[in-house]
Amino acid sequence: MKPETQSRIGIYVCHCGGNISDYVDVAQVAAAVAQEPGVTISRTHMFTCSDAAQQEIIKDIQEQKLNGLVIASCSPKLHMYTFRAMAERAGVNPYQYVQVNLREQDSWAHTHHRDEATRKGIALVKAGIAKSRLSEPLVPLRVNTKPRVLVVGGGVTGLKTALALSDLGIAVDVVERSERLGGWVADWKKLYPTGQDGQALVAELEQALAQRANIKVHTQAKVTGRSGNLGDFTIRIRTPQGEQDLNVGALVMATGFAAYAPLPQEFGFGLPGVVTLPELKKSLSRGEPLQTSDGRPVKTLAFIYCVGSRQKKTAAQPQVNTHCSRTCCTAAAHLGLNLTGAYPALRQYHLYRDVRTYGKHELIFGENREKGAVYVRFDEKEPPVVSTEGAQLRVKVKDTLTRREELEIAADLVVLVTGMLPRENAELINILKVPVDRNGFFKEIHPKLRPVETVMDGLFIAGAAQSPRLIGEAVSSALAAVSKCGALLKKGYVDLEPMIAVVKTDKCTGCNACLGVCPYQAIEKTVCDGRDQVTVIPFSCKGCGACVPLCPENALDVKGYTDEQMTAAITALAQEAAV
Amino acid sequence: MTRVNAELLKTVEASGEFNAVACMNCGTCTALCPLGLTNLPREIFRDVVLGLEEKVLANVETVFSCLLCRMCQVNCPAEVKIADNVRTLRVHLNKTLHHL
Amino acid sequence: MAFPIRHLIGILADNQRLRGSVMPLGTGRLTAWAKGLSLPRGGSRVIYTGHMYQMMPSLASMEAGLGLMADTPVTRLMGWGRFFNRFVNLSFFLTWPSGRQQAQYDLRLKKIAQSLRQAGIQFGYLYEKELYTGALVYDLGLDEVFKKHAQRVWAMFQKHGVRSVITVDPHTTEMLREVYPKVVPGFQLEVKSYLEVLAESGWTPPQALTEAVTLHDSCIYARTLQVSAQPRAVLAKGPLVDSPDHAGAATHCCGGPAESLYPHKAETVAAERINQLAARGCDTVAVLCPICLHNLEKAGRARGIRVKDFSEIIG
Numbered sequence: 001m002k003p004e005t006q007s008r009i010g011i012y013v014c015h016c017g018g019n020i021s022d023y024v025d026v027a028q029v030a031a032a033v034a035q036e037p038g039v040t041i042s043r044t045h046m047f048t049c050s051d052a053a054q055q056e057i058i059k060d061i062q063e064q065k066l067n068g069l070v071i072a073s074c075s076p077k078l079h080m081y082t083f084r085a086m087a088e089r090a091g092v093n094p095y096q097y098v099q100v101n102l103r104e105q106d107s108w109a110h111t112h113h114r115d116e117a118t119r120k121g122i123a124l125v126k127a128g129i130a131k132s133r134l135s136e137p138l139v140p141l142r143v144n145t146k147p148r149v150l151v152v153g154g155g156v157t158g159l160k161t162a163l164a165l166s167d168l169g170i171a172v173d174v175v176e177r178s179e180r181l182g183g184w185v186a187d188w189k190k191l192y193p194t195g196q197d198g199q200a201l202v203a204e205l206e207q208a209l210a211q212r213a214n215i216k217v218h219t220q221a222k223v224t225g226r227s228g229n230l231g232d233f234t235i236r237i238r239t240p241q242g243e244q245d246l247n248v249g250a251l252v253m254a255t256g257f258a259a260y261a262p263l264p265q266e267f268g269f270g271l272p273g274v275v276t277l278p279e280l281k282k283s284l285s286r287g288e289p290l291q292t293s294d295g296r297p298v299k300t301l302a303f304i305y306c307v308g309s310r311q312k313k314t315a316a317q318p319q320v321n322t323h324c325s326r327t328c329c330t331a332a333a334h335l336g337l338n339l340t341g342a343y344p345a346l347r348q349y350h351l352y353r354d355v356r357t358y359g360k361h362e363l364i365f366g367e368n369r370e371k372g373a374v375y376v377r378f379d380e381k382e383p384p385v386v387s388t389e390g391a392q393l394r395v396k397v398k399d400t401l402t403r404r405e406e407l408e409i410a411a412d413l414v415v416l417v418t419g420m421l422p423r424e425n426a427e428l429i430n431i432l433k434v435p436v437d438r439n440g441f442f443k444e445i446h447p448k449l450r451p452v453e454t455v456m457d458g459l460f461i462a463g464a465a466q467s468p469r470l471i472g473e474a475v476s477s478a479l480a481a482v483s484k485c486g487a488l489l490k491k492g493y494v495d496l497e498p499m500i501a502v503v504k505t506d507k508c509t510g511c512n513a514c515l516g517v518c519p520y521q522a523i524e525k526t527v528c529d530g531r532d533q534v535t536v537i538p539f540s541c542k543g544c545g546a547c548v549p550l551c552p553e554n555a556l557d558v559k560g561y562t563d564e565q566m567t568a569a570i571t572a573l574a575q576e577a578a579v
Numbered sequence: 580m581t582r583v584n585a586e587l588l589k590t591v592e593a594s595g596e597f598n599a600v601a602c603m604n605c606g607t608c609t610a611l612c613p614l615g616l617t618n619l620p621r622e623i624f625r626d627v628v629l630g631l632e633e634k635v636l637a638n639v640e641t642v643f644s645c646l647l648c649r650m651c652q653v654n655c656p657a658e659v660k661i662a663d664n665v666r667t668l669r670v671h672l673n674k675t676l677h678h679l
Numbered sequence: 680m681a682f683p684i685r686h687l688i689g690i691l692a693d694n695q696r697l698r699g700s701v702m703p704l705g706t707g708r709l710t711a712w713a714k715g716l717s718l719p720r721g722g723s724r725v726i727y728t729g730h731m732y733q734m735m736p737s738l739a740s741m742e743a744g745l746g747l748m749a750d751t752p753v754t755r756l757m758g759w760g761r762f763f764n765r766f767v768n769l770s771f772f773l774t775w776p777s778g779r780q781q782a783q784y785d786l787r788l789k790k791i792a793q794s795l796r797q798a799g800i801q802f803g804y805l806y807e808k809e810l811y812t813g814a815l816v817y818d819l820g821l822d823e824v825f826k827k828h829a830q831r832v833w834a835m836f837q838k839h840g841v842r843s844v845i846t847v848d849p850h851t852t853e854m855l856r857e858v859y860p861k862v863v864p865g866f867q868l869e870v871k872s873y874l875e876v877l878a879e880s881g882w883t884p885p886q887a888l889t890e891a892v893t894l895h896d897s898c899i900y901a902r903t904l905q906v907s908a909q910p911r912a913v914l915a916k917g918p919l920v921d922s923p924d925h926a927g928a929a930t931h932c933c934g935g936p937a938e939s940l941y942p943h944k945a946e947t948v949a950a951e952r953i954n955q956l957a958a959r960g961c962d963t964v965a966v967l968c969p970i971c972l973h974n975l976e977k978a979g980r981a982r983g984i985r986v987k988d989f990s991e992i993i994g
């Protein structure tokens with residue numbers, strides 16, 4: 001710990017144009033703290049973030065030999081990195097800079113109480129000074145990264161990820177659970193929007209794969225263990241040949257989707273002639289003719305949409321799939337269109353809730369209607385009912401487009417347009433700690449700005465495992481994950497924030513109270529000087545502080561936010577409030 | 580309860596141009612019709628497409644009162660040739676109902 | 680009881696089949712407008728009236744008659760009417776158009792021909808050989824009758840060596856330009872409306888026109904035939920031409936096409952349209968089609984709006 005007398009702190013109070021100074025008397029704040037122990041200089045600026053102000057501060061730091069910095073301005077979310085960089089340029093350790101939020105936490109919150117706002121401002125800055133006096137210089141943690149990526153899942157997404165990583169000169173291990181590659185697409189012939197053959201597409205990818213020396217494919221393989229951290233993971237996998245450890249810098253999860261399996265009797269499921277869309281697509285892709293369960297040609301076909309998707313919670317069914325599977329409306333229209341081509345006399349009725357053939361797929365929907373497919377819209381509250389009458393299937397439906405006319409369609413085959421769910425992968429999720437959303441799909445940090453990253457550093461997600469996707473969309477996300485891997489691994493190292501938890505080995509009794517609470521599994525048991533203790537894996541810890549209050553011995557601290565610093569800051573605040 | 584029947588559509592199609600199946604029920608035509616016909620064209624078209632013959636016959640007057648002004652047709656986003664379809668329905672009704 | 684439209688359509692069909700027109704009129708009546716113009720007989724390019732202007736006064740009085748009969752026991756006798764109509768031209772008895780009205784419609788045709796002449800256009804006229812195009816039977820879906828008639832019309836054009844026609848109303852223009860080529864094998868004819876011909880020639884009315892008019896576009900001209908800039912071009916140097924809210928391709932129908940079967944509906948639509956036109960604040964409305972003229976004229980009277988044919992504005 002640093003003796004207080006050595007502190008040479010500079011205080012800079014910002015007007016923020018008026019955002020702060022309209023309500024807080026910034027000159028008064030600067031004057032009130034000028035005499036605090038450890039403060040060398042106290043000034044105000046119109047815009048502290050401006051180049052001119054930064055130049056002045058750098059000059060102060062150098063001339064006055066400052067070793068601490070408190071800037072009372074906006075939220076650290078806006079300018080923490082700006083001022084850290086400035087501190088570093090001037091020769092002050094960036095982690096000895098403290099930002100006090102005078103704008104969001106003071107001026108904007110108290111626009112009707114100028115005097116009180118100024119008083120609060122003084123208290124906040126004093127708390128910042130107290131924290132700064134006890135600050136220590138810190139250095140970022142540097143990880144040397146392994147130029148190798150593990151891709152879990154050998155569907156189109158996984159294969160495309162592997163090829164693109166290989167293009168970047170990054171080695172890849174592909175772990176595929178089944179005995180063959182390609183996922184769903186390997187089962188299908190004609191795909192929209194190009195009409196391309198799915199099997200040919202997979203064959204093309206496999207051929208390309210065979211040319212790459214830096215890609216290793218493990219089929220019938222599963223992930224059984226994980227250790228290490230961002231940039232340097234060790235993943236244990238098991239194949240029929242045995243277990244092995246793979247040392248990789250990052251992981252891409254591309255485990256794809258499962259088709260919803262209807263419950264018995266759900267829309268007549270179980271009756272002869274009631275099939276699901278993926279089943280029918282597979283059977284047609286195998287070259288089988290379109291026929292009824294007893295082998296007659298099909299004259300009338302009825303599709304029922306949204307089966308297993310967009311479900312509403314009920315008392316009887318609390319666990320439901322609330323998402324729209326997105327691809328099925330187009331998949332059904334596309335299949336319908338292909339069937340019209342093959343069987344021109346076929347009559348098709350598409351019973352839907354809403355048609356979501358988004359973007360260019362609208363053309364497929366349009367063409368299907370133009371070629372004669374009849375779309376009947378039902379209300380989710382009055383879903384179609386499927387029954388049999390002899391060998392004939394009967395579908396009853398209220399058509400909201402004709403005054404809710406109750407229609408009965410005599411169909412030879414009923415196709416349930418089932419949705420996309422994540423594949424069953426509880427074990428994998430547990431081992432790799434992949435975050436999932438409420439429908440079980442892998443979850444990104446930010447759906448707009450960080451769409452393939454997860455809260456687990458170094459673990460990326462792609463393809464239909466993340467949300468229902470078409471091949472093109474799945475591949476786009478694969479390539480996004482590749483670029484994130486590249487950015488992480490190509491430099492050879494990565495610097496991490498040093499504000500992480502540390503164990504005071506003199507205090508830890510090894511009670512393990514903190515072990516389960518860390519969301520990142522960064523705390524491990526260890527033995528220190530012959531005593532049971534815990535230790536924090538520096539690269540895994542994110543400094544969230546969840547463990548700190550749990551320790552009965554106060555043996556945990558987060559660097560940059562130590563108990564001592566926080567106590568000093570709170571005491572300063574409380575003293576000021578009492579005045 | 581009405582049984583859906585594809586035959587009606589087939590006979591109407593035999594009377595001339597009839598592309599009402601392409602209709603996506605957006606309602607643009609209903610909103611624009613200067614006669615304010617609510618069941619023409621899209622509801623009657625659906626009745627034809629689904630084979631609800633009695634409903635079509637209950638609306639003969641509507642079919643014959645259309646102005647063929649094409650306000651609906653030129654604005655239909657699904658390119659349904661609405662007025663041409665109405666005319667085709669007239670041909671069909673004249674043949675089957677009016678025996679003309 | 681509404682009109683048994685089946686019999687009405689039947690009468691129109693029989694007229695068309697037996698007498699060559701939904702409203703059979705004597706040849707003297709049909710050609711009266713051309714008196715004194717000394718238009719050459721026939722030729723490869725002719726003015727083609729399609730009988731629409733000539734028919735309007737008779738249709739108007741027939742409607743008036745039907746309007747009186749609607750909802751009376753007479754409607755039940757329509758079936759008999761149709762039976763007799765096959766042997767006796769009932770419309771001859773039913774319709775007594777006023778001579779003044781006939782003269783007005785004839786004058787409009789005359790003015791069209793005169794404007795064309797002033798523009799230096801050469802054309803002939805087929806006089807009593809000219810035939811009705813069958814627009815109404817086509818619209819009513821009487822395809823068998825229509826197709827036969829269309830063959831007759833094509834034979835007539837061929838016989839008289841006509842290769843190009845100048846039409847005077849949108850319905851005839853649509854029939855000859857859009858429909859005939861689809862139903863008559865080998866049909867080939869250059870079809871232009873007088874509005875297009877005048878606009879192409881660059882002609883503008885010689886006498887200074889000062890009166891402002893609001894122009895009502897015809898549905899068929901504007902939406903099917905893309906004719907809406909032409910009348911405005913002809914009037915470019917003339918009176919102030921104003922357009923209502925619904926103009927050009929967005930024009931609002933006059934209601935006329937419903938006239939023969941549902942006169943009351945036609946009236947409602949016409950009243951709505953007159954309101955839109957009157958909202959422009961100008962009390963003269965110009966129309967491009969005799970059906971619009973007839974239908975809006977009636978509705979305009981109630982609102983103090985004068986409805987004039989385009990020919991009367993320019994000639």
Ligand SMILES: Cc1cc2nc3c(=O)[nH]c(=O)nc-3n(C[C@H](O)[C@H](O)[C@H](O)COP(=O)(O)OP(=O)(O)OC[C@H]3O[C@@H](n4cnc5c(N)ncnc54)[C@H](O)[C@@H]3O)c2cc1C
Nearest residue numbers: 153155156157177183184191192255256257463464470471
């Ligand atoms: C009926 C239907 C029709 C469709 N038609 C089209 C179309 O015409 N055009 C189009 O673009 N898209 C279509 N799609 C979507 C398309 O199928 C998906 O976009 C595509 O399959 C996504 O590929 P993926 O690799 O992400 O997932 P998947 O194809 O599901 O592949 C995932 C792979 O991961 C493996 N895996 C899973 N868990 C593990 C694990 N724990 N360890 C190891 N491996 C694992 C699986 O075995 C599988 O091989 C359709 C979808 C449906 C339902």
Ligand code: SF4
Nearest residue numbers: 306309325326328329
């Ligand atoms: S894509 Fe269509 S069928 Fe599939 S869940 Fe969404 S709305 Fe339903």
Ligand code: SF4
Nearest residue numbers: 602603605606608655
């Ligand atoms: S405008 Fe066209 S698509 Fe829309 S409801 Fe009418 S016919 Fe159907």
Ligand code: SF4
Nearest residue numbers: 612645646648649651
């Ligand atoms: S064409 Fe017929 S249905 Fe269409 S807007 Fe005109 S009157 Fe209405």
